[in-house]
């Protein structure tokens with residue numbers, strides 16, 4: 001069996017989550033190639049245990065890739081996936097496993113066409129990480145990823161097993177992924193209002209969030225997610241329990257004028273609803289507003 005230390009491992013997209021993975025692999029003694037868009041001398045992750053610095057530089061030219069890797073972690077925003085095509089083509093071959101660290105439920109559909117022949121393993125990222133203006137990253141909580149029981153999952157686990165990352169292979173990944181998606185979808189309301197979690201304590205916002213989450217639940221169940229009747233209430237209560245000033249990545253992107261992941265976090269509900277003949281009146285209002293907030297024009 002190949003040890004994790006001799007596996008050729010790469011991270012594409014050294015932002016918040018990419019830096020977490022690269023730093024944990026480096027800490028565990030696994031060499032990792034870091035492929036990015038912006039040149040950087042190194043990566044720095046601050047954890048509750050201290051700082052981990054991954055020696056660079058971050059490579060930015062796919063033509064200088066050393067060739068196919070055994071495992072590639074793709075950690076760009078979903079809006080940036082298409083732009084990584086040259087990196088994926090340089091780093092992926094038929095024996096490569098690509099682990100996609102992105103929100104949503106459509107990672108395989110979006111990445112598989114860029115890596116024909118490689119196994120694509122979607123991962124749910126449970127631990128929030130924040131990128132600071134200087135590029136360093138702060139990890140909040142313990143790093144935790146979940147993947148489905150599919151081809152390639154065990155190899156991802158083998159690469160991560162020596163790291164401080166908690167890694168699980170789930171039999172019912174669909175339910176977990178949709179559970180996370182409901183939370184991500186509701187967080188889209190914060191990007192529309194420009195407000196933080198405190199806004200969910202308003203009764204009118206809570207009513208809207210509940211109507212939206214019930215719509216998401218109907219679509220999730222049609223997509224085989226085994227979520228309970230009270231899932232919408234639980235998600236709302238979680239938002240209401242957060243500190244008033246707690247933000248979310250889609251709000252941070254909106255405040256910074258960056259493109260929003262509205263398609264994979266919100267439009268997917270409407271898309272899947274249409275496929276299953278489920279009306280999505282709340283999405284029909286929210287999605288065009290999020291799309292316009294993200295992409296304009298105007």
Ligand SMILES: NC(=O)c1ccc[n+]([C@@H]2O[C@H](COP(=O)([O-])OP(=O)(O)OC[C@H]3O[C@@H](n4cnc5c(N)ncnc54)[C@H](OP(=O)(O)O)[C@@H]3O)[C@@H](O)[C@H]2O)c1
Pocket residue numbers: 012013014015016017018035036037038075076077078080083084087101102103125126127128129130131249261
């Ligand atoms: N952050 C979290 O706490 C968290 C939690 C759960 C899930 N997620 C999900 O994880 C995914 C990644 O999020 P993130 O927060 O880590 O994003 P991020 O901090 O914006 O990082 C994205 C990274 O990808 C790089 N990049 C962009 N285009 C590229 C290209 N063509 N080639 C190579 N690198 C490229 C960016 O480069 P630049 O440095 O030039 O911008 C940046 O370093 C998203 O789907 C997000 O929703 C995030």
